[in-house]
Amino acid sequence: MPIDRNGKDKEKFQQLQAVIDDKKGMPGALMPIMQNAQEIFGYLPIEVQQFIADELNITLSEVYGVATFYAQFVLEPQGEHVIGVCLGTACYVKGSQAVLDKLSEILHCPVGKTTEDGKFTLNATRCLGACGLAPVMMIGDEVYGRLKPDEVEGILAKY
Ligand code: FES
Incomplete structure:
Protein backbone atom coordinates (compact mmCIF):
# COMPACT_ATOMS: atom_id res chain seq x y z
CA MET A 1 0.00 0.00 0.00
CA TYR A 70 23.95 0.71 6.33
CA ALA A 71 22.52 -2.80 6.49
CA GLN A 72 20.26 -1.82 9.43
CA PHE A 73 18.04 0.24 7.11
CA VAL A 74 15.42 -1.40 4.92
CA LEU A 75 13.83 0.30 1.97
CA GLU A 76 10.93 -2.04 1.39
CA PRO A 77 8.14 -3.16 3.71
CA GLN A 78 9.17 -6.25 5.67
CA GLY A 79 7.14 -9.41 6.02
CA GLU A 80 5.47 -10.44 9.25
CA HIS A 81 8.41 -12.78 9.93
CA VAL A 82 11.91 -11.86 8.80
CA ILE A 83 14.15 -14.82 8.01
CA GLY A 84 17.90 -14.33 8.00
CA VAL A 85 20.11 -17.15 6.77
CA CYS A 86 23.74 -16.67 7.71
CA LEU A 87 26.18 -16.74 4.82
CA GLY A 88 29.18 -16.01 7.05
CA THR A 89 32.19 -18.25 6.50
CA ALA A 90 31.47 -20.90 9.14
CA CYS A 91 27.87 -21.28 8.01
CA TYR A 92 28.71 -21.15 4.34
CA VAL A 93 31.24 -23.95 4.72
CA LYS A 94 28.58 -26.04 6.48
CA GLY A 95 26.09 -25.59 3.66
CA SER A 96 23.97 -22.54 4.51
CA GLN A 97 23.62 -21.67 0.82
CA ALA A 98 21.65 -24.90 0.31
CA VAL A 99 19.40 -23.93 3.24
CA LEU A 100 18.82 -20.51 1.71
CA ASP A 101 18.09 -22.01 -1.72
CA LYS A 102 15.61 -24.41 -0.18
CA LEU A 103 13.79 -21.59 1.63
CA SER A 104 13.67 -19.55 -1.55
CA GLU A 105 12.20 -22.53 -3.38
CA ILE A 106 9.58 -23.34 -0.73
CA LEU A 107 8.51 -19.72 -0.29
CA HIS A 108 8.67 -18.89 -4.01
CA CYS A 109 10.60 -15.85 -2.93
CA PRO A 110 13.94 -14.51 -4.11
CA VAL A 111 16.54 -13.60 -1.50
CA GLY A 112 16.10 -10.04 -0.25
CA LYS A 113 12.37 -10.03 -1.02
CA THR A 114 9.06 -10.60 0.75
CA THR A 115 6.52 -13.30 -0.08
CA GLU A 116 3.41 -12.15 -1.92
CA ASP A 117 1.21 -12.75 1.10
CA GLY A 118 3.51 -10.52 3.19
CA LYS A 119 4.22 -13.32 5.64
CA PHE A 120 7.97 -13.81 5.24
CA THR A 121 10.93 -11.72 4.18
CA LEU A 122 13.92 -13.81 3.17
CA ASN A 123 17.37 -12.36 3.74
CA ALA A 124 20.95 -13.53 3.62
CA THR A 125 22.98 -12.13 6.51
CA ARG A 126 26.55 -11.82 7.71
CA CYS A 127 27.81 -13.81 10.71
CA LEU A 128 25.11 -13.93 13.38
CA GLY A 129 27.63 -14.71 16.10
CA ALA A 130 26.48 -18.28 16.61
CA CYS A 131 29.10 -20.01 14.44
CA GLY A 132 29.22 -23.02 16.80
CA LEU A 133 25.70 -23.82 15.59
CA ALA A 134 26.49 -23.47 11.89
CA PRO A 135 24.63 -23.39 9.62
CA VAL A 136 22.34 -20.92 11.36
CA MET A 137 19.21 -19.02 10.48
CA MET A 138 17.01 -16.64 12.45
CA ILE A 139 13.30 -16.13 12.15
CA GLY A 140 12.50 -12.98 14.08
CA ASP A 141 14.43 -13.42 17.35
CA GLU A 142 14.41 -17.21 17.18
CA VAL A 143 17.71 -18.94 16.32
CA TYR A 144 17.84 -22.26 14.46
CA GLY A 145 21.17 -24.07 14.26
CA ARG A 146 22.80 -27.13 12.68
CA LEU A 147 20.22 -26.91 9.95
CA LYS A 148 19.69 -29.26 7.10
CA PRO A 149 17.80 -28.08 4.01
CA ASP A 150 15.09 -30.71 4.46
CA GLU A 151 14.31 -29.42 7.97
CA VAL A 152 13.28 -25.93 6.95
CA GLU A 153 9.83 -26.80 5.68
CA GLY A 154 8.86 -28.16 9.10
CA ILE A 155 10.23 -25.07 10.80
CA LEU A 156 8.29 -22.74 8.51
CA ALA A 157 5.10 -24.62 9.27
CA LYS A 158 5.28 -23.27 12.84
CA TYR A 159 4.75 -19.73 11.57
S1 FES B 1 29.24 -17.61 10.31
FE1 FES B 1 27.16 -18.02 10.65
S2 FES B 1 26.89 -17.55 12.72
FE2 FES B 1 28.92 -17.05 12.34
Whole structure:
Protein backbone atom coordinates (compact mmCIF):
# COMPACT_ATOMS: atom_id res chain seq x y z
CA MET A 1 0.00 0.00 0.00
CA PRO A 2 1.48 3.39 -0.96
CA ILE A 3 2.44 5.89 1.70
CA ASP A 4 -0.27 8.51 2.24
CA ARG A 5 1.07 11.50 4.06
CA ASN A 6 -2.30 13.18 4.55
CA GLY A 7 -4.34 10.05 5.09
CA LYS A 8 -3.55 6.80 6.84
CA ASP A 9 0.07 7.71 7.56
CA LYS A 10 -0.61 11.20 8.88
CA GLU A 11 -0.02 10.24 12.50
CA LYS A 12 3.26 8.55 11.68
CA PHE A 13 4.49 11.68 9.93
CA GLN A 14 3.46 13.70 12.99
CA GLN A 15 5.51 11.38 15.18
CA LEU A 16 8.47 11.70 12.84
CA GLN A 17 8.07 15.48 12.82
CA ALA A 18 8.33 15.48 16.62
CA VAL A 19 11.50 13.37 16.46
CA ILE A 20 13.03 15.71 13.89
CA ASP A 21 12.08 18.84 15.89
CA ASP A 22 13.76 17.29 18.90
CA LYS A 23 17.00 16.28 17.16
CA LYS A 24 17.37 18.91 14.43
CA GLY A 25 20.54 20.93 14.83
CA MET A 26 22.31 18.25 16.86
CA PRO A 27 25.52 17.04 15.24
CA GLY A 28 25.03 13.64 13.61
CA ALA A 29 21.23 13.93 13.84
CA LEU A 30 20.58 12.15 10.55
CA MET A 31 21.32 8.58 11.71
CA PRO A 32 19.15 8.64 14.85
CA ILE A 33 16.34 10.36 12.94
CA MET A 34 16.47 7.64 10.29
CA GLN A 35 16.52 4.92 12.96
CA ASN A 36 13.46 6.47 14.58
CA ALA A 37 11.76 6.82 11.21
CA GLN A 38 12.31 3.13 10.56
CA GLU A 39 10.83 2.25 13.95
CA ILE A 40 7.77 4.37 13.18
CA PHE A 41 7.16 3.16 9.60
CA GLY A 42 8.78 -0.29 9.79
CA TYR A 43 10.98 0.62 6.80
CA LEU A 44 12.17 3.74 5.00
CA PRO A 45 9.95 4.48 2.02
CA ILE A 46 11.20 7.11 -0.40
CA GLU A 47 8.48 9.54 0.76
CA VAL A 48 9.86 9.35 4.29
CA GLN A 49 13.42 9.86 3.08
CA GLN A 50 12.23 12.93 1.15
CA PHE A 51 10.46 14.27 4.24
CA ILE A 52 13.64 13.90 6.32
CA ALA A 53 15.71 15.54 3.59
CA ASP A 54 13.30 18.52 3.38
CA GLU A 55 13.19 18.95 7.13
CA LEU A 56 16.97 18.83 7.50
CA ASN A 57 17.64 20.94 4.40
CA ILE A 58 19.77 18.25 2.82
CA THR A 59 19.35 16.42 -0.46
CA LEU A 60 17.37 13.24 -0.94
CA SER A 61 20.50 11.57 -2.32
CA GLU A 62 22.28 12.20 1.00
CA VAL A 63 19.53 10.43 2.91
CA TYR A 64 19.29 7.69 0.30
CA GLY A 65 23.06 7.20 0.42
CA VAL A 66 22.93 6.55 4.17
CA ALA A 67 19.84 4.34 3.84
CA THR A 68 21.51 2.10 1.29
CA PHE A 69 24.95 2.06 2.92
CA TYR A 70 23.95 0.71 6.33
CA ALA A 71 22.52 -2.80 6.49
CA GLN A 72 20.26 -1.82 9.43
CA PHE A 73 18.04 0.24 7.11
CA VAL A 74 15.42 -1.40 4.92
CA LEU A 75 13.83 0.30 1.97
CA GLU A 76 10.93 -2.04 1.39
CA PRO A 77 8.14 -3.16 3.71
CA GLN A 78 9.17 -6.25 5.67
CA GLY A 79 7.14 -9.41 6.02
CA GLU A 80 5.47 -10.44 9.25
CA HIS A 81 8.41 -12.78 9.93
CA VAL A 82 11.91 -11.86 8.80
CA ILE A 83 14.15 -14.82 8.01
CA GLY A 84 17.90 -14.33 8.00
CA VAL A 85 20.11 -17.15 6.77
CA CYS A 86 23.74 -16.67 7.71
CA LEU A 87 26.18 -16.74 4.82
CA GLY A 88 29.18 -16.01 7.05
CA THR A 89 32.19 -18.25 6.50
CA ALA A 90 31.47 -20.90 9.14
CA CYS A 91 27.87 -21.28 8.01
CA TYR A 92 28.71 -21.15 4.34
CA VAL A 93 31.24 -23.95 4.72
CA LYS A 94 28.58 -26.04 6.48
CA GLY A 95 26.09 -25.59 3.66
CA SER A 96 23.97 -22.54 4.51
CA GLN A 97 23.62 -21.67 0.82
CA ALA A 98 21.65 -24.90 0.31
CA VAL A 99 19.40 -23.93 3.24
CA LEU A 100 18.82 -20.51 1.71
CA ASP A 101 18.09 -22.01 -1.72
CA LYS A 102 15.61 -24.41 -0.18
CA LEU A 103 13.79 -21.59 1.63
CA SER A 104 13.67 -19.55 -1.55
CA GLU A 105 12.20 -22.53 -3.38
CA ILE A 106 9.58 -23.34 -0.73
CA LEU A 107 8.51 -19.72 -0.29
CA HIS A 108 8.67 -18.89 -4.01
CA CYS A 109 10.60 -15.85 -2.93
CA PRO A 110 13.94 -14.51 -4.11
CA VAL A 111 16.54 -13.60 -1.50
CA GLY A 112 16.10 -10.04 -0.25
CA LYS A 113 12.37 -10.03 -1.02
CA THR A 114 9.06 -10.60 0.75
CA THR A 115 6.52 -13.30 -0.08
CA GLU A 116 3.41 -12.15 -1.92
CA ASP A 117 1.21 -12.75 1.10
CA GLY A 118 3.51 -10.52 3.19
CA LYS A 119 4.22 -13.32 5.64
CA PHE A 120 7.97 -13.81 5.24
CA THR A 121 10.93 -11.72 4.18
CA LEU A 122 13.92 -13.81 3.17
CA ASN A 123 17.37 -12.36 3.74
CA ALA A 124 20.95 -13.53 3.62
CA THR A 125 22.98 -12.13 6.51
CA ARG A 126 26.55 -11.82 7.71
CA CYS A 127 27.81 -13.81 10.71
CA LEU A 128 25.11 -13.93 13.38
CA GLY A 129 27.63 -14.71 16.10
CA ALA A 130 26.48 -18.28 16.61
CA CYS A 131 29.10 -20.01 14.44
CA GLY A 132 29.22 -23.02 16.80
CA LEU A 133 25.70 -23.82 15.59
CA ALA A 134 26.49 -23.47 11.89
CA PRO A 135 24.63 -23.39 9.62
CA VAL A 136 22.34 -20.92 11.36
CA MET A 137 19.21 -19.02 10.48
CA MET A 138 17.01 -16.64 12.45
CA ILE A 139 13.30 -16.13 12.15
CA GLY A 140 12.50 -12.98 14.08
CA ASP A 141 14.43 -13.42 17.35
CA GLU A 142 14.41 -17.21 17.18
CA VAL A 143 17.71 -18.94 16.32
CA TYR A 144 17.84 -22.26 14.46
CA GLY A 145 21.17 -24.07 14.26
CA ARG A 146 22.80 -27.13 12.68
CA LEU A 147 20.22 -26.91 9.95
CA LYS A 148 19.69 -29.26 7.10
CA PRO A 149 17.80 -28.08 4.01
CA ASP A 150 15.09 -30.71 4.46
CA GLU A 151 14.31 -29.42 7.97
CA VAL A 152 13.28 -25.93 6.95
CA GLU A 153 9.83 -26.80 5.68
CA GLY A 154 8.86 -28.16 9.10
CA ILE A 155 10.23 -25.07 10.80
CA LEU A 156 8.29 -22.74 8.51
CA ALA A 157 5.10 -24.62 9.27
CA LYS A 158 5.28 -23.27 12.84
CA TYR A 159 4.75 -19.73 11.57
S1 FES B 1 29.24 -17.61 10.31
FE1 FES B 1 27.16 -18.02 10.65
S2 FES B 1 26.89 -17.55 12.72
FE2 FES B 1 28.92 -17.05 12.34
